[in-house]
Amino acid sequence: MFDLLKINIVSLAIITNLIIGFLAVRGKFSNPVNRFLGIFSLVFAIWAGTLYLYENPFIFDSLFWIKATYSVVVFGIIGCMFYFAYIFPDGKTYPPLQGQVGFLSLAILIEYILLFTDKFVRGVSLKTFGPATDLGSFYLGFIIYCSIFGFWGLIVLIKKYKSSIGLVKSQLKFLFMGLFLFVLTTILLDSILPLLYGDTRYFSISSVGSLFFVGCTAYSIIMHRLLDIRLITGRIVVNTLLISFLVSLMEAGAVSYWLITKTPIRPGVLLVVIVVALIIVLIYDKLNKLASNIASRFLFQSVYDYQKTLLDATLGLSKYLDVSKLAKVVTNSLEQAMRSDRAVILVRDFNTNYYKIETSYGFEERDCLNLVYNISVVSYLEGSGEIVILEEINHIISETENEVEKTALEKLRSQMKDSQVSVIIPILKNGVMISVILLGDKISKDAYSVQDVDLLKTIATQSAVAFENARLYKEVTSFNEELKLKIQDATSNLQKVNLRLKQLDKLKDDFVSMASHELRTPMTAIKSYIWMALSHSDIPLSLKLKNYLTKILVSTERLIHLVNDMLNISRIESGKVEVKPEIFSIKELVKEVIEEVNLKAKEKNITLGILDSSQVPQVFADPEKIMQVVLNLVGNSLKFTPNGGKISISFFSDGEMLDVSISDNGVGIAKDDLSKLFTKFGRLDNSYIAAATSGGTGLGLYICKSLIELSKGKIWVESDGVGRGATFKFSIPIASEKVIENVDSFSNLRYI
Amino acid sequence: MAKRILIVEDDQFLREFYQELFSDEGYSVESVGDGEAGLAKMQKGGYDVVMLDIMMPKIDGLEVLRELKTRRPEQENKAIVMLTNLGQDAIIKTAFELGAKGYLVKSAMNPDQVLTEIKSYL
Numbered sequence: 103m104f105d106l107l108k109i110n111i112v113s114l115a116i117i118t119n120l121i122i123g124f125l126a127v128r129g130k131f132s133n134p135v136n137r138f139l140g141i142f143s144l145v146f147a148i149w150a151g152t153l154y155l156y157e158n159p160f161i162f163d164s165l166f167w168i169k170a171t172y173s174v175v176v177f178g179i180i181g182c183m184f185y186f187a188y189i190f191p192d193g194k195t196y197p198p199l200q201g202q203v204g205f206l207s208l209a210i211l212i213e214y215i216l217l218f219t220d221k222f223v224r225g226v227s228l229k230t231f232g233p234a235t236d237l238g239s240f241y242l243g244f245i246i247y248c249s250i251f252g253f254w255g256l257i258v259l260i261k262k263y264k265s266s267i268g269l270v271k272s273q274l275k276f277l278f279m280g281l282f283l284f285v286l287t288t289i290l291l292d293s294i295l296p297l298l299y300g301d302t303r304y305f306s307i308s309s310v311g312s313l314f315f316v317g318c319t320a321y322s323i324i325m326h327r328l329l330d331i332r333l334i335t336g337r338i339v340v341n342t343l344l345i346s347f348l349v350s351l352m353e354a355g356a357v358s359y360w361l362i363t364k365t366p367i368r369p370g371v372l373l374v375v376i377v378v379a380l381i382i383v384l385i386y387d388k389l390n391k392l393a394s395n396i397a398s399r400f401l402f403q404s405v406y407d408y409q410k411t412l413l414d415a416t417l418g419l420s421k422y423l424d425v426s427k428l429a430k431v432v433t434n435s436l437e438q439a440m441r442s443d444r445a446v447i448l449v450r451d452f453n454t455n456y457y458k459i460e461t462s463y464g465f466e467e468r469d470c471l472n473l474v475y476n477i478s479v480v481s482y483l484e485g486s487g488e489i490v491i492l493e494e495i496n497h498i499i500s501e502t503e504n505e506v507e508k509t510a511l512e513k514l515r516s517q518m519k520d521s522q523v524s525v526i527i528p529i530l531k532n533g534v535m536i537s538v539i540l541l542g543d544k545i546s547k548d549a550y551s552v553q554d555v556d557l558l559k560t561i562a563t564q565s566a567v568a569f570e571n572a573r574l575y576k577e578v579t580s581f582n583e584e585l586k587l588k589i590q591d592a593t594s595n596l597q598k599v600n601l602r603l604k605q606l607d608k609l610k611d612d613f614v615s616m617a618s619h620e621l622r623t624p625m626t627a628i629k630s631y632i633w634m635a636l637s638h639s640d641i642p643l644s645l646k647l648k649n650y651l652t653k654i655l656v657s658t659e660r661l662i663h664l665v666n667d668m669l670n671i672s673r674i675e676s677g678k679v680e681v682k683p684e685i686f687s688i689k690e691l692v693k694e695v696i697e698e699v700n701l702k703a704k705e706k707n708i709t710l711g712i713l714d715s716s717q718v719p720q721v722f723a724d725p726e727k728i729m730q731v732v733l734n735l736v737g738n739s740l741k742f743t744p745n746g747g748k749i750s751i752s753f754f755s756d757g758e759m760l761d762v763s764i765s766d767n768g769v770g771i772a773k774d775d776l777s778k779l780f781t782k783f784g785r786l787d788n789s790y791i792a793a794a795t796s797g798g799t800g801l802g803l804y805i806c807k808s809l810i811e812l813s814k815g816k817i818w819v820e821s822d823g824v825g826r827g828a829t830f831k832f833s834i835p836i837a838s839e840k841v842i843e844n845v846d847s848f849s850n851l852r853y854i
Numbered sequence: 855m856a857k858r859i860l861i862v863e864d865d866q867f868l869r870e871f872y873q874e875l876f877s878d879e880g881y882s883v884e885s886v887g888d889g890e891a892g893l894a895k896m897q898k899g900g901y902d903v904v905m906l907d908i909m910m911p912k913i914d915g916l917e918v919l920r921e922l923k924t925r926r927p928e929q930e931n932k933a934i935v936m937l938t939n940l941g942q943d944a945i946i947k948t949a950f951e952l953g954a955k956g957y958l959v960k961s962a963m964n965p966d967q968v969l970t971e972i973k974s975y976l
Binding site for chain 1: 865867871875939940943960961964
């Protein structure tokens with residue numbers, strides 16, 4: 103009995119260790135931690151094996167096996183402990199070189215003593231309970247050696263534990279626990295009990311200690327993903343338990359048989375039993391599947407892989423946005439799984455409220471449509487939202503107490519019978535039926551099982567979402583198409599309009615330039631001849647005639663002026679005016695203007711001059727245009743200043759812009775009229791007779807404003823009121839260093 | 855020898871006006887009404903001042919100048935003054951490049967101003 107227990111424990115230890123080792127190695131062989139754990143497990147397995155063989159010698163004698171056991175301990179177990187303590191958990195650190203050298207040399211020494219002297223193991227003697235080892239004086243040295251390296255490794259691990267956090271810390275906790283239990287049991291069985299009893303009877307089962315270590319490691323694997331072998335471990339643990347259970351069962355059976363028949367127990371047979379159990383457990387799963395496949399094929403059972411069907415259906419439904427493709431996916435899944443003899447999918451068109459048959463086989467069109475256009479059926483389906491199976495309706499009807507419901511269900515049943523429909527799967531969205539799947543009977547004539555209904559429900563729900571998505575997608579794309587068309591329309595309209603506007607603009611420009619040219623020719627002729635008539639002294643003219651002719655001359659001049667102004671404005675407004683900025687002296691320009699109008703000023707005895715003579719910075723603008731402006735403003739001042747008046751021009755700079763002021767003490771401007779001045783035709787009605795002879799058109803100031811603004815400046819007027827004179831001011835940019843540097847780029851400023 | 859002046863101007867009244875204006879001053883004045891005739895006269899050349907209108911039918915003033923550049927006149931024309939109603943810089947610039955000496959804006963000048971201007975070229 104005791105032996106059997108021992109065998110069980112040992113075999114369990116061996117197998118579990120090997121399995122863990124196998125997993126560790128198979129998982130990630132490259133990772134040194136895994137590798138070492140693999141070696142560790144293997145070592146443990148060998149250790150358990152040698153210990154057992156020591157008690158039940160096979161091929162060699164007990165002495166050989168006990169020496170083998172100690173060898174395993176000296177090199178394998180202590181070595182692994184030593185190295186593992188360093189390598190775990192990052193797989194990069196190794197024990198220091200001196201440590202490794204020390205360990206190897208000591209291990210070799212002890213091994214030598216073990217194998218070639220009898221100071222370690224003196225011999226093995228056979229006792230009642232089995233073999234017993236006589237230990238030599240060097241056994242103490244062995245204990246010391248184990249303690250040194252054992253504690254060394256332990257200290258290293260403790261240090262790591264102290265300095266680690268989180269996952270690594272928990273993993274180390276388990277490792278420690280396992281180690282502790284292992285060491286405890288080993289010491290108990292290998293040191294304390296021998297001392298108490300005086301013999302080594304419990305040696306062979308000291309391998310049970312390894313179980314603790316392996317168990318804790320396995321646990322921490324499962325719990326904390328130690329060494330990356332979590333997933334497979336679950337299944338392996340189950341298998342291991344199965345194996346152990348099976349083994350124990352079979353052994354119990356064998357032993358009972360032997361006890362009953364009183365035949366001797368043969369360990370070899372038990373070994374075979376263990377192996378057989380292992381094989382059975384490992385291949386049971388596959389055998390099961392194979393058997394059921396054969397059976398189903400033979401018996402036409404509709405066995406399908408529920409999960410695979412569902413997965414395929416889900417993937418297919420999420421792949422397409424086209425209703426007919428989706429319907430195909432659903433039909434395929436149903437065909438695969440249910441094997442119905444008839445199936446149809448109807449999808450509702452919300453625009454027309456008709457149902458469209460997307461896919462079908464086996465059904466008569468009329469039958470499907472009859473069912474679907476039956477209002478009571480539809481309202482029942484929308485109300486319940488459940489899958490309806492014909493075979494079950496009878497059952498449901500007998501259970502219902504509500505008369506109304508009963509009638510509805512009876513109607514439903516008769517309709518289903520008429521249309522030869524066995525299953526109705528409504529697909530609802532927000533309580534409204536958007537689609538429906540109708541199935542006939544299964545080919546095998548089996549009933550629809552609970553699993554079938556579950557699958558149908560799941561597929562129906564997913565189809566609802568997929569169909570709704572398809573519908574929305576269709577809406578969105580058709581909306582987009584419409585929008586595109588509308589935009590195209592609008593754009594082409596705009597393009598037409600734009601083209602027309604451009605044409606009109608060109609027409610206007612052509613008209614204006616032609617008109618102004620054509621108009622000026624006869625006007626010049628008129629003006630010239632009248633002038634001649636008036637100035638040639640040899641032409642006799644009465645005073646009255648002279649008067650008339652003078653008036654005609656003045657009007658002609660005004661007419662010419664008006665045409666010029668209109669042409670100017672037209673050109674400015676259509677952006678045809680070229681502004682060519684330069685750096686020039688505004689003071690010099692003003693002096694030029696003063697010279698030009700000096701004659702007129704003298705005629706009216708008006709003083710005209712620049713106020714101060716200090717340095718005026720150069721400006722950056724188109725001198726021609728500025729000249730026009732200054733001429734106009736000075737001319738205005740001359741017109742509106744009475745004889746003996748004064749016009750003064752001054753400059754003011756703020757660093758960026760230069761202000762030019764033209765002040766007169768003439769008729770002034772009323773506050774209300776200030777804003778009217780720079781508009782088109784903004785002449786003031788209360789102007790003098792001088793204005794009438796001035797040839798002013800009312801366009802002058804407007805043109806000035808446009809020109810100044812084209813030069814990036816401002817123009818404005820100040821006046822204290824009627825009779826108090828007026829000051830016209832404008833500002834233009836000063837030629838700063840920035841401007842002077844970039845003269846080239848600025849000179850490209852054209853139409854704005 | 856009286857100074858010779860050629861007037862090339864398509865408007866009849868203006869042409870007659872200039873004719874009268876300069877004749878009264880004592881110059882020898884010839885006048886034609888289109889570019890072709892003007893070009894022919896200028897080819898013969900020998901004028902002290904040619905008043906050349908820009909806007910004309912058939913060949914315009916600039917065209918005339920271009921033609922003269924390729925076929926040099928038999929006798930030199932001392933000064934060519936462009937007549938225009940507009941003061942468009944681009945055209946004026948081109949005219950100068952093609953050999954014009956000056957320009958005057960017909961509608962902007964009084965007859966006495968015209969006289970003074972033309973006299974300055976003689």
